[in-house]
Amino acid sequence: xxxxxxxxxxxxxxxxxxxxxxxxxxxxxxxxxxxxxxxxxxxxxxxxxxxxxxxxxxxxxxxxxxxxxxxxxxxxxxxxxxxxxxxxxxxxxxxxxxxxxxxxxxxxxxxxx
Amino acid sequence: xxxxxxxxxxxxxxxxxxxxxxxxxxxxxxxxxxxxxxxxxxxxxxxxxxxxxxxxxxxxxxxxxxxxxxxxxxxxxxxxxxxxxxxxxxxxxxxxxxxxxxxxxxxxxxxxx
Numbered sequence: 427x428x429x430x431x432x433x434x435x436x437x438x439x440x441x442x443x444x445x446x447x448x449x450x451x452x453x454x455x456x457x458x459x460x461x462x463x464x465x466x467x468x469x470x471x472x473x474x475x476x477x478x479x480x481x482x483x484x485x486x487x488x489x490x491x492x493x494x495x496x497x498x499x500x501x502x503x504x505x506x507x508x509x510x511x512x513x514x515x516x517x518x519x520x521x522x523x524x525x526x527x528x529x530x531x532x533x534x535x536x537x538x539x
Numbered sequence: 540x541x542x543x544x545x546x547x548x549x550x551x552x553x554x555x556x557x558x559x560x561x562x563x564x565x566x567x568x569x570x571x572x573x574x575x576x577x578x579x580x581x582x583x584x585x586x587x588x589x590x591x592x593x594x595x596x597x598x599x600x601x602x603x604x605x606x607x608x609x610x611x612x613x614x615x616x617x618x619x620x621x622x623x624x625x626x627x628x629x630x631x632x633x634x635x636x637x638x639x640x641x642x643x644x645x646x647x648x649x650x651x652x
Binding site: 446457458459461468469470474481482516518519520525526528530531532533 | 571572573575581583584585588590593628630632638640641642643644645
């Protein structure tokens with residue numbers, strides 16, 4: 427069974443640009459969440475999608491957005507990039523029905539210059 | 540909103556010693572208490588979890604105890620080994636199934652041989 431796959435693994439962008447990250451969950455999983463990990467702030471929850479609907483949202487500005495497709499794959503978009511957006515972005519998936527393990531992808535390392 | 544605090548933030552032990560990490564939370568509606576381990580450069584992985592109707596759970600060298608009245612739960616690692624060195628997180632899973640986890644700052648455990 428394939429794990430959670432995130433693409434790309436590494437990304438370098440310039441301030442002001444926008445970026446789209448992709449997450450393919452484990453087959454059959456309907457819940458996908460996104461997290462930002464930085465040395466200073468730790469792991470912070472961005473948002474969760476379940477069956478193409480945003481179900482939960484963290485405390486991030488509107489520049490951070492996401493969506494989920496009918497096949498449960500999810501994308502995250504960051505517009506007008508700032509230097510402080512440099513981070514490891516992780517996504518996680520689970521079945522979403524009943525408490526169960528959230529499986530994390532390997533992450534996308536975004537560097538904003 | 541939900542909040543979780545971990546103590547200590549760093550913990551150094553000798554191989555073979557025991558390690559205990561404690562988490563306190565504020566949301567009494569939380570029903571699911573997982574523990575994640577993140578080794579350097581790797582993704583977070585679930586090591587053990589407990590539901591609110593269970594007071595203790597054990598899996599080989601690791602155990603988790605839950606005190607819902609006092610709103611704290613703890614991770615116990617016995618006979619620590621160098622490969623236990625990692626950052627440990629006790630995110631809150633809330634009262635809704637899925638991947639929306641609220642993480643604290645984590646505890647960095649170092650096991651020296």
